[in-house]
Amino acid sequence: xxxxxxxxxxxxxxIAAPFMRxxxxxxxxxxxxxxxxxHGSAVITPAGVVGNASGQAxxxxxxxxxxxxxxxxxxxxxxxxxxxxxxxxxLAGRNFGIGGTRTPAAARLLGDGIRAVIAPSFGQVFFDxxxxxxxxxxxxxxxxxxxxxxxxxxxxxxxxxxxxxxxxISRPDIGPITxxxxxxxxxxxxxxxxxxxxxxxxxxxxxxxQRDHELRQPWIYRSTGDQR
Amino acid sequence: MKxxxxxxxxxxxxxxxxxxPLQPLFAQQSAGMTMYDKIWEAHExxxxxxxxxxxxxxxxxxxxxxxxxxxxLLDAGERIRNPELVWAVADHxxxxxxxxxxxxxxxxxSVADDFxxxxxxxxxxxxxxFGIDDPEQGIQHVVGPETGLTLPGMLMVAGDSHTCTxxxxxxxxxxxxxxxxxxxxxxxxRERARNLRVNYTGTLGPWVRGKDMILxxxxxxxxxxxxxxxxEYAGPLLRSLSVEGRMTxxxxxxxMGAATGMVAPDDTTYEYVASREFAPRxxxxxxxxxxxxxxxxxxxxxxxxxxxxxxxxxxxQVTWGISPEHVIGISERIPAPDDAPFEKRDxxxxxxxxxxLTPGDTIADTPIDEVFIGSCAESRISDLRAAAEVVRxxxxxxNVLAWVIAGSQPxxxxxxxxxxxxxxxxxxxxxxxxxxxxxxxxxxxxxxQGKRSVSNSNRNYVGRQGIDAITxxxxxxxxxxxxxxxxxxxxxxxxxxxIA
Numbered sequence: 001x002x003x004x005x006x007x008x009x010x011x012x013x014x015i016a017a018p019f020m021r022x023x024x025x026x027x028x029x030x031x032x033x034x035x036x037x038x039h040g041s042a043v044i045t046p047a048g049v050v051g052n053a054s055g056q057a058x059x060x061x062x063x064x065x066x067x068x069x070x071x072x073x074x075x076x077x078x079x080x081x082x083x084x085x086x087x088x089x090x091l092a093g094r095n096f097g098i099g100g101t102r103t104p105a106a107a108r109l110l111g112d113g114i115r116a117v118i119a120p121s122f123g124q125v126f127f128d129x130x131x132x133x134x135x136x137x138x139x140x141x142x143x144x145x146x147x148x149x150x151x152x153x154x155x156x157x158x159x160x161x162x163x164x165x166x167x168x169i170s171r172p173d174i175g176p177i178t179x180x181x182x183x184x185x186x187x188x189x190x191x192x193x194x195x196x197x198x199x200x201x202x203x204x205x206x207x208x209x210q211r212d213h214e215l216r217q218p219w220i221y222r223s224t225g226d227q228r
Numbered sequence: 229m230k231x232x233x234x235x236x237x238x239x240x241x242x243x244x245x246x247x248x249p250l251q252p253l254f255a256q257q258s259a260g261m262t263m264y265d266k267i268w269e270a271h272e273x274x275x276x277x278x279x280x281x282x283x284x285x286x287x288x289x290x291x292x293x294x295x296x297x298x299x300x301l302l303d304a305g306e307r308i309r310n311p312e313l314v315w316a317v318a319d320h321x322x323x324x325x326x327x328x329x330x331x332x333x334x335x336x337x338s339v340a341d342d343f344x345x346x347x348x349x350x351x352x353x354x355x356x357x358f359g360i361d362d363p364e365q366g367i368q369h370v371v372g373p374e375t376g377l378t379l380p381g382m383l384m385v386a387g388d389s390h391t392c393t394x395x396x397x398x399x400x401x402x403x404x405x406x407x408x409x410x411x412x413x414x415x416x417x418r419e420r421a422r423n424l425r426v427n428y429t430g431t432l433g434p435w436v437r438g439k440d441m442i443l444x445x446x447x448x449x450x451x452x453x454x455x456x457x458x459x460e461y462a463g464p465l466l467r468s469l470s471v472e473g474r475m476t477x478x479x480x481x482x483x484m485g486a487a488t489g490m491v492a493p494d495d496t497t498y499e500y501v502a503s504r505e506f507a508p509r510x511x512x513x514x515x516x517x518x519x520x521x522x523x524x525x526x527x528x529x530x531x532x533x534x535x536x537x538x539x540x541x542x543x544x545q546v547t548w549g550i551s552p553e554h555v556i557g558i559s560e561r562i563p564a565p566d567d568a569p570f571e572k573r574d575x576x577x578x579x580x581x582x583x584x585l586t587p588g589d590t591i592a593d594t595p596i597d598e599v600f601i602g603s604c605a606e607s608r609i610s611d612l613r614a615a616a617e618v619v620r621x622x623x624x625x626x627n628v629l630a631w632v633i634a635g636s637q638p639x640x641x642x643x644x645x646x647x648x649x650x651x652x653x654x655x656x657x658x659x660x661x662x663x664x665x666x667x668x669x670x671x672x673x674x675x676x677q678g679k680r681s682v683s684n685s686n687r688n689y690v691g692r693q694g695i696d697a698i699t700x701x702x703x704x705x706x707x708x709x710x711x712x713x714x715x716x717x718x719x720x721x722x723x724x725x726x727i728a
Contacts, residue, residue, distance in 0.1 A: 023551070027692055028691075031691055032669050032670055032691070032692060064691065098485060100389035101388075103387060103404065103406065124455045125403075125487070132406055184276065195416070196408065199413045202273055202282045202415060203413060205282075210414070213284060217519065224509055228357050
């Protein structure tokens with residue numbers, strides 16, 4: 001288990017890729033192995049699962065869009081096209097990442113070089129996954145996201161900047177647009193904190209809490225079952 | 229009270245995950261508390277302002293990767309904070325073939341070996357681990373309540389989405405936690421959800437059950453209705469359900485977008501929990517029971533949102549699209565995209581394209597290729613009994629591949645003791661070993677490409693059961709009826725002899 005401690009993120013400047021499909025499911029960002037297998041981009045063997053020729057489909061986001069059934073890259077897919085191949089910001093549609101939790105989904109986006117997703121709304125559980133993984137989720141009004149997406153199509157090489165100090169998004173021809181974020185999450189991203197970084201300072205309190213809790217609710221701790 | 233005043237003035241500035249109006253959590257000041265708030269506060273180590281707290285974890289549940297994850301931490305010289313509160317079970321990657329115990333390579337990855345290899349080390353630490361050879365192995369969300377590792381009033385976390393299932397016994401449980409943090413610190417840091425209550429009233433018609441209640445609810449309220457909410461299922465009809473039926477309802481809370489789902493414990497719960505292997509006994513039981521009785525939401529508790537679902541006249545439900553909210557009654561016709569609210573028309577169009585259905589047609593009589601009965605939604609003994617009642621004396625239609633997978637080894641043994649396996653086998657079903665299987669396919673069990681599946685599981689997303697595979701979510705008896713008829717049918721009509 002890697003310590004997935006993300007780097008601090010104060011200001012992010014990069015190419016923004018518009019992938020504005022609404023209601024993007026986590027099952028689409030990081031599909032079940034089964035659908036990858038049937039798609040041809042993964043092979044299930046008794047020894048485990050192996051990726052396609054490039055071995056990437058199991059590690060990347062949107063593999064069903066990214067690869068054709070023969071394992072080659074889909075030239076039409078936005079993140080396979082220049083300059084969006086090098087995008088570090090994803091512009092997404094409404095309800096991005098709905099459908100549950102899939103920790104690998106956020107991790108795969110990060111692995112693809114995406115550091116932030118700007119969308120009108122996120123699936124709540126996936127939003128929490130993003131926070132844990134260190135992928136910055138930014139919420140803007142749908143019209144604002146669409147305006148940035150239109151600009152990203154019109155002048156794709158012009159870089160977008162997300163600045164957490166001022167909570168603004170800007171480009172030479174856009175903004176600055178202000179976005180909202182809770183002070184804790186903002187600090188968490190700026191300092192690059194993980195869950196462990198945030199909870200470890202409370203270990204003494206946690207131990208004191210537990211001593212008291214064990215007195216009040218001893219049945220939680222005193223198991224009657226056989227050890228496996 | 230200080231805290232509540234503070235929240236009242238600051239929570240508006242906190243940002244959730246969407247442009248949903250964020251109303252002050254405690255706008256309506258009242259003395260009463262909801263069950264979710266009671267359990268939250270009972271686990272609160274530190275309140276960080278806004279809606280964020282550091283919470284104590286009573287149980288951490290790990291899947292197939294559990295032993296390997298613990299080994300990596302130990303090898304790195306780390307210490308597991310509360311090993312006796314951790315348990316693990318092999319479910320996602322295990323083979324469902326009866327050969328899996330002898331031909332261990334049928335199980336994917338190293339799941340079949342990780343548990344026995346780590347057995348002594350885990351036991352020394354007090355971590356309960358259920359490998360494929362364990363007599364109580366099964367799907368984690370079946371095993372937890374069944375063994376009493378899940379108890380009322382607990383805060384239980386895991387990685388898996390459907391951890392919300394355990395809320396049916398009156399605890400607060402959610403997925404999406406990183407194992408590393410919980411194993412090392414025994415705590416989580418989380419934002420508190422708002423309280424949504426769904427009250428069930430009316431009566432259930434014949435062959436209408438928990439699965440139909442929750443599918444109908446998601447259809448009525450929407451697949452994002454639970455966003456940033458903890459859902460408490462309540463009402464007289466809900467009270468009449470068994471704990472297993474309540475689990476089915478809580479299971480699909482995540483498909484409603486909710487942070488978690490739960491049911492206040494009552495005598496039905498206590499009867500279910502009593503005498504489970506890991507449930508308290510004797511004096512501890514009395515002490516626990518007294519505490520559990522204080523958990524239900526107070527009469528004057530304020531809910532952010534209160535919904536009532538009247539089940540009178542609601543038919544067995546079936547999904548027609550690629551979201552659980554794409555759901556209709558069995559006698560209804562497939563809707564047209566123009567029937568949808570404006571912002572959903574595009575999604576409906578894509579859904580119908582994927583499921584290859586024509587608006588205006590009846591959903592009934594749609595021919596099918598496969599039937600899957602299993603999953604953490606409905607694979608408990610009462611579910612299998614309901615399926616067997618439909619199947620008894622009938623045959624699976626030719627060209628339909630039909631599987632039944634008990635949710636756990638105890639469920640499987642009980643079903644076999646009652647002769648249910650014979651009923652399924654005689655009818656032409658495959659009777660397989662416990663695991664997640666075709667609900668998710670991460671063990672290699674897949675619906676064949678492009679085939680139409682009727683499934684009693686919880687997700688009908690694009691490619692969920694296999695590439696281009698179409699999934700119709702239904703209740704267990706509806707799935708059994710579809711296997712017999714070879715097409716989507718009304719189980720009530722099948723049982724009345726109106727369908728050949």
